[in-house]
Amino acid sequence: MVIYGVYIVSKSGGLIYNYDHNIPRVETEKTFGFPLDIKLQYENKKVVVVFGQRDGINVGHVLLSVNGCPVSGRTTEDGRDVFDVIEAKENYPLSLKFGRPRATTNEKIVLASMFYPLFALASQLSPVPKCSGIESLVADTFKLSCFQTLTGVKFIVVTDTNMQGSEVVLKRIYELYSDYALKNPFYSLEMPIRCELFDTSLHTLLELVEKSGTANL
């Protein structure tokens, strides 16, 4: 059982807590000859592979470094434009490192506010009456489980697809939230949770679940 991340969304849809537990790092470095056999494009301030999936480099991966020199945006660390470098024949052979982009905090906030309408639509488009919103969402690479409290706070965990008993884990996180975040006199509602005690007990909980499952929670 692998837990990839925990998110807490307030009742107004804002992300108030997020924690990446262990997201696998997907990175490949490869030496290329001229001309480059994959198509790169600059989008969303990243250099992204748009065509030519091979050797573990997939469409959607971003360029991380050129000849070991890290890339930020479309320029390398020494100030050269990435596209100038890869289009010039004299720079080859060229070693490029690609990897799956990791969501930044801003992107996570966007994702959290994106989940909010999905949750609401799922109950609106329901073919049966009195239906809740999304409780779990399964894709081929992960499973997302969501628990909404009576007060409207949503607890979300992203796990691998064969995770069992994520409801129990979510209830336990709710308990931790009410014990360590809500009882903290310095915590104001709807604001991001920055409580050390909450952090540490959440980490212990996640490690326990990964090691011995949800049977003895």
Next chain:
Amino acid sequence: MTIHNMYIFDRYGTLLYYGEWNRTKQSGMSLEEEGKLMYGMLFSIKSFVTKISPLDPKDGFMHYKTSKYTLHCLETPSGLKFVLNTDNQAQGVRDLLKKIYAEIYVKYAIRNPLCGIGEQINSELFKTKLDAFIKQTPNYAVRAS
């Protein structure tokens, strides 16, 4: 075990077909509007899934579950979306959707020269074949109420 309803969308979001079997709650809007809302939701789910996925997704979104129903979605490489709502106990719905695509949609919509591409499917034959197919699946049972 119940099959509630089914939507077929093309890659531009046109509602090609809507079928209904055991639906107890109407959404209170026109079918056209409901189709748009449903497609919009699936579109957002798709982009949500690709962004939040820890590894590279292949098939992407498969299904979501609420307290009362499960929505299954199959997207073909050409962008067609087959969406089926069932109850939470239904098994093997993905294979069922693949069969609907290969055996009903391709046979009675694509191979019918009178069914235009990107238009609503009005063929009676398609409707009866799909109805018959859904009714003979083990997941289908008329609610005893």
